Amino acid sequence: MLENKIRRYKIMDAHRALIRKGLYRQAQLVMKSLADGKVTLWLDDDSWAVESLLEGMGCRIWYDGRGNKAVAHV
Incomplete structure (x- = not known):
């Protein structure tokens, strides 16, 4: 439970960093x-x-069988 909250706070920090850099589409996906x-x-x-960012933070990534879609679970 605590690990999930810490992960969410890290993702929020990453979102703020993306906004500061001007990467609004990536920030939108993170939000x-x-x-x-x-x-x-x-x-x-x-x-x-965003997939690389979330995977580095420990989020689970599920890939479609055809390989054209990924779903990241926080």
Whole structure:
């Protein structure tokens, strides 16, 4: 339980850092993951960057069988 809260706070910090850098599409995807508890990521550059960020923070990543979609669970 405490680990999940710490992970969410780290994701919030990453969201603020993305906003400061001007990476608004990536920040939007990160915010969606915080709001819904999961986010669907596709094959574009912003989705890949968010997938790498969330995977590095310990979020579970589920991949579609065809490999064109990933779902990150916070």
